[in-house]
Amino acid sequence: MNASAKIPSVVSDDTVRYHEVRAAMPALAAELSAEDLAAQAMTDASPGKWHLAHSSWFFEAMILASEPGYQPVDPRLQQVFNSYYDSLGRRVERSERGLMTRPSLEDIGAYRAEIDRRMGARLAKGLGDGLGRYLFTLGLHHEQQHQELFLMDLLNLMSRSPLDPSAYKLEPRPGGALQTPRGGRSRFEGGLVEIGHKGAGFAFDNEGPRHRVWLEPFLLDHDLVTNGQWLAFMADGGYRRPELWLADGWATARAEGWDAPLYWRFDDGVWTVLGLVGRAPVEADAPVRHVSGYEADAYACWAGRRLPTEAEWESAAATAPDVFSNLTGEVWQHTSSAYSPYPGFRPTEGTASEYNGKFMANQRVLRGGSFATPPGHARVTYRNFFYPQQRWAFMGLRLASDAPAGSPARIEKIETAKFRAELVAGLSRSRKTLSPKWFYDAEGSRLFEDITRLPEYYPTRQEAALLRDMAPGLTRSFGENAVLVEFGSGASEKTRILIDAAPSLKAYVPIDISPDALTAAAASIARAYPAMEVAPMVGDFLNLAPLPELGRGRRVGFFPGSTIGNLEPDQAIAFLANARERLGPSSLFILGVDLVKDPALLVAAYDDAQGVTAAFNLNVLVRANRELAADFDLEGFSHLAVWNAGKSRMEMHLRAARAMTVRIDDTAIAFEAGETIHTESSRKFTRATLTDMAEAAGWHVAAFETSPEPSVALALLSG
Ligand code: SAH
Numbered sequence: 001m002n003a004s005a006k007i008p009s010v011v012s013d014d015t016v017r018y019h020e021v022r023a024a025m026p027a028l029a030a031e032l033s034a035e036d037l038a039a040q041a042m043t044d045a046s047p048g049k050w051h052l053a054h055s056s057w058f059f060e061a062m063i064l065a066s067e068p069g070y071q072p073v074d075p076r077l078q079q080v081f082n083s084y085y086d087s088l089g090r091r092v093e094r095s096e097r098g099l100m101t102r103p104s105l106e107d108i109g110a111y112r113a114e115i116d117r118r119m120g121a122r123l124a125k126g127l128g129d130g131l132g133r134y135l136f137t138l139g140l141h142h143e144q145q146h147q148e149l150f151l152m153d154l155l156n157l158m159s160r161s162p163l164d165p166s167a168y169k170l171e172p173r174p175g176g177a178l179q180t181p182r183g184g185r186s187r188f189e190g191g192l193v194e195i196g197h198k199g200a201g202f203a204f205d206n207e208g209p210r211h212r213v214w215l216e217p218f219l220l221d222h223d224l225v226t227n228g229q230w231l232a233f234m235a236d237g238g239y240r241r242p243e244l245w246l247a248d249g250w251a252t253a254r255a256e257g258w259d260a261p262l263y264w265r266f267d268d269g270v271w272t273v274l275g276l277v278g279r280a281p282v283e284a285d286a287p288v289r290h291v292s293g294y295e296a297d298a299y300a301c302w303a304g305r306r307l308p309t310e311a312e313w314e315s316a317a318a319t320a321p322d323v324f325s326n327l328t329g330e331v332w333q334h335t336s337s338a339y340s341p342y343p344g345f346r347p348t349e350g351t352a353s354e355y356n357g358k359f360m361a362n363q364r365v366l367r368g369g370s371f372a373t374p375p376g377h378a379r380v381t382y383r384n385f386f387y388p389q390q391r392w393a394f395m396g397l398r399l400a401s402d403a404p405a406g407s408p409a410r411i412e413k414i415e416t417a418k419f420r421a422e423l424v425a426g427l428s429r430s431r432k433t434l435s436p437k438w439f440y441d442a443e444g445s446r447l448f449e450d451i452t453r454l455p456e457y458y459p460t461r462q463e464a465a466l467l468r469d470m471a472p473g474l475t476r477s478f479g480e481n482a483v484l485v486e487f488g489s490g491a492s493e494k495t496r497i498l499i500d501a502a503p504s505l506k507a508y509v510p511i512d513i514s515p516d517a518l519t520a521a522a523a524s525i526a527r528a529y530p531a532m533e534v535a536p537m538v539g540d541f542l543n544l545a546p547l548p549e550l551g552r553g554r555r556v557g558f559f560p561g562s563t564i565g566n567l568e569p570d571q572a573i574a575f576l577a578n579a580r581e582r583l584g585p586s587s588l589f590i591l592g593v594d595l596v597k598d599p600a601l602l603v604a605a606y607d608d609a610q611g612v613t614a615a616f617n618l619n620v621l622v623r624a625n626r627e628l629a630a631d632f633d634l635e636g637f638s639h640l641a642v643w644n645a646g647k648s649r650m651e652m653h654l655r656a657a658r659a660m661t662v663r664i665d666d667t668a669i670a671f672e673a674g675e676t677i678h679t680e681s682s683r684k685f686t687r688a689t690l691t692d693m694a695e696a697a698g699w700h701v702a703a704f705e706t707s708p709e710p711s712v713a714l715a716l717l718s719g
């Protein structure tokens with residue numbers, strides 16, 4: 001056995017984690033100059049150099065110093081880098097941290113390195129459980145808090161320079177990417193709920209104990225308030241109307257001369273904002289940042305809404321995290337809750353008792369996390385806190401309101417939230433678009449089945465006939481206990497042709513986005529083939545969940561109906577490559593495509609005489625009106641089917657007959673007369689274009705056969 005193998009694994013995990021967390025702040029400092037790191041912008045902020053040292057001091061004061069006979073690295077530094085721990089003696093005044101030209105940046109680097117060396121030795125001995133481990137984890141979380149403070153303070157420093165400096169080339173976003181808005185809000189019933197931390201994982205002392213809170217029903221917005229919305233508040237006199245403001249807020253706004261969020265400036269007729277990458281025009285769609293609790297409150301009042309309480313925020317975030325955008329990872333969100341102890345609160349014992357509890361006066365709680373919050377740092381129970389006049393943190397807001405009495409209970413389904421987000425995003429583009437996957441609610445799936453029986457819509461008939469001819473040959477290579485995985489299975493009608501030809505199929509996994517169509521089809525197949533396991537999966541085949549484990553036979557993908565033609569070319573390749581990976585080694589794939597032909601035949605197939613395709617197309621607006629409370633005037637839109645020769649595809653559009661404005665919840669979308677929403681593309685293939693696509697995804701075309709005219713094709717792909 002070698003030496004390292006004797007060390008319990010928890011020790012090496014602690015060491016790895018320690019170095020991982022400690023590496024982040026020096027990495028943020030690496031692009032900056034010694035001058036950038038030395039200056040202090042204001043009393044609330046500290047120099048970068050100080051953060052580098054203080055976070056090291058914390059490990060020394062809280063962990064290393066508790067060892068009997070411990071000799072400090074340099075006793076003078078105890079005083080220099082103590083932040084606010086009265087029990088640890090004298091310290092440098094907070095407002096004077098920028099005056100410490102000594103120790104130098106180099107000396108601080110050496111101090112950090114020495115603390116890392118000593119911590120390495122300490123960790124190698126093992127932390128044990130209990131307070132020692134808690135303080136170590138606290139040290140890591142403290143370090144992460146200072147990583148965010150480092151960026152907040154740096155931006156404030158940059159804002160004091162008339163040069164509008166860019167601190168970084170790219171905005172550091174350890175908190176993750178900005179998420180697209182979802183639109184709308186969810187209703188939460190409240191009642192007696194529990195909030196606060198409980199359980200094994202780390203939490204700061206202020207997050208517990210978990211306790212019960214009574215909540216009246218409330219609504220919470222899915223999205224953060226944007227700059228565009230803030231500009232509307234400003235244009236409506238938001239900063240000039242005392243009736244919108246709390247008295248203390250108004251007094252502060254007057255005294256400080258606020259007329260916009262911090263770091264905004266009106267330059268040559270446009271509002272600009274300074275960020276970590278320099279000054280740029282304010283982006284209307286981006287969430288607003290750097291507004292104080294007072295401003296957030298005034299904005300909510302102007303919008304006829306209110307800030308959520310921290311209990312509402314936590315309860316909603318814990319119940320339905322997926323319905324919200326940017327719950328964490330963009331800005332900390334203001335709440336109306338005073339930062340006060342939870343019932344039963346006990347500070348951590350010892351020196352760390354001063355960590356949180358002593359600040360529980362006159363501050364307010366913010367929830368979530370920001371783009372500068374390191375990964376793994378924030379939690380749903382996390383209580384950040386600032387004074388209501390402070391603006392330099394990465395803070396913003398999400399609005400709430402009391403739920404109207406008697407409105408139906410609704411925690412929105414994630415699919416509905418996605419539908420709204422995609423519809424709003426698609427209709428906000430200069431060429432309005434919407435993915436065809438939203439056609440398939442229960443009515444849309446039923447209308448599609450009607451389409452398959454239309455005289456003009458040849459693909460289903462032609463493909464079914466071709467499949468009947470090819471099935472014996474195709475299924476011969478399935479082998480024993482194969483699992484058939486069908487994408488966009490709909491009514492699973494063609495599937496029966498394959499199953500009939502492959503009696504040894506072990507299981508069938510139909511995947512479809514339409515729960516109604518899928519449930520009915522899976523039940524019907526299960527009744528017809530009782531020996532075969534049927535494991536339906538509701539979902540988007542572009543975002544596949546892991547496939548169920550259903551035995552060791554070969555997996556065979558089945559994607560008929562030319563549904564692949566509804567995907568953009570890049571999406572189709574990515575889908576096929578992903579399917580190949582998911583289906584695993586030695587898999588096969590049966591792919592059905594429609595072929596290029598006379599445009600007159602194509603247009604007739606997508607614009608039938610009975611108007612079924614038109615109803616199918618328009619149904620997506622009916623669905624938006626029902627599910628999203630949109631107000632599309634159904635008479636104002638008509639079905640359009642056109643052949644796009646350049647892209648070898650049929651296109652379906654919905655055309656606005658006149659200029660109009662459509663509302664989707666709170667969003668207004670303007671249409672010009674004649675403007676269209678592009679709702680579907682149906683690409684038509686040749687043998688060559690199909691082969692190119694399959695090969696780009698790593699498949700080999702093992703067989704390719706076409707039907708009589710109007711012709712479609714089936715290809716057998718192998719891995
Ligand atoms: N395979 C059947 C049905 C084709 S209709 C046939 O050949 O006749 C297209 C089917 O794909 C519909 O049932 C629709 O609900 C489903 N679908 C469309 N987009 C989807 C997506 N992104 N993820 C999963 N299913 C989807």
Ligand code: AVI
Nearest residue numbers: 451561562563566606613682
């Ligand atoms: C599901 N998909 C392949 C059909 C198609 O032909 O693109 C949907 C459809 N659209 C209009 N008619 C049928």
